[in-house]
Amino acid sequence: METQAIEQLIRTGLPGAEVQVTGDGSHFDAxxxxxxxxxxxxxxxxRLVMETVKVQLAxxxxxxxxxxxxxxxxxxxxxx
Numbered sequence: 001m002e003t004q005a006i007e008q009l010i011r012t013g014l015p016g017a018e019v020q021v022t023g024d025g026s027h028f029d030a031x032x033x034x035x036x037x038x039x040x041x042x043x044x045x046x047r048l049v050m051e052t053v054k055v056q057l058a059x060x061x062x063x064x065x066x067x068x069x070x071x072x073x074x075x076x077x078x079x080x
Contacts, residue, residue, distance in 0.1 A: 001062050003028065006053065013052025018075075026063040033075045045069035 003021040006028055010019045017034035030049065037045045049067045056062035070078065 001025070001028075001056065006030065006056075006062065006065070009056065010049060010052045014048065027066075028062070028064065029066045029068075031068045031070070033070045033072055035072060037069050037071045037074075042069070 003023055006021045006023075007019045007030075010021075010030065010032060011017055014032065014034050014036055017032055017036070019033075020031045022029050032049050036048065040048070046067055046069065049069060050057070050065070053062055053065060057065070
């Protein structure tokens, strides 16, 4: 699976999200920034993102996805 395809799946499932995906073809890392994460626990944020790629995970097309989630305010605070 390509990084651009994963980014598109996440953006489709979380409209307005900023998404950056890196990886080697089977293991990927995603940074997802979305206002929809406001007020959610870390596990709920992870579940929201995983829901966008559940079909690909179930089929084995996507093997592993590590996710870091941020609200826009959290992301701004992490940038130096």
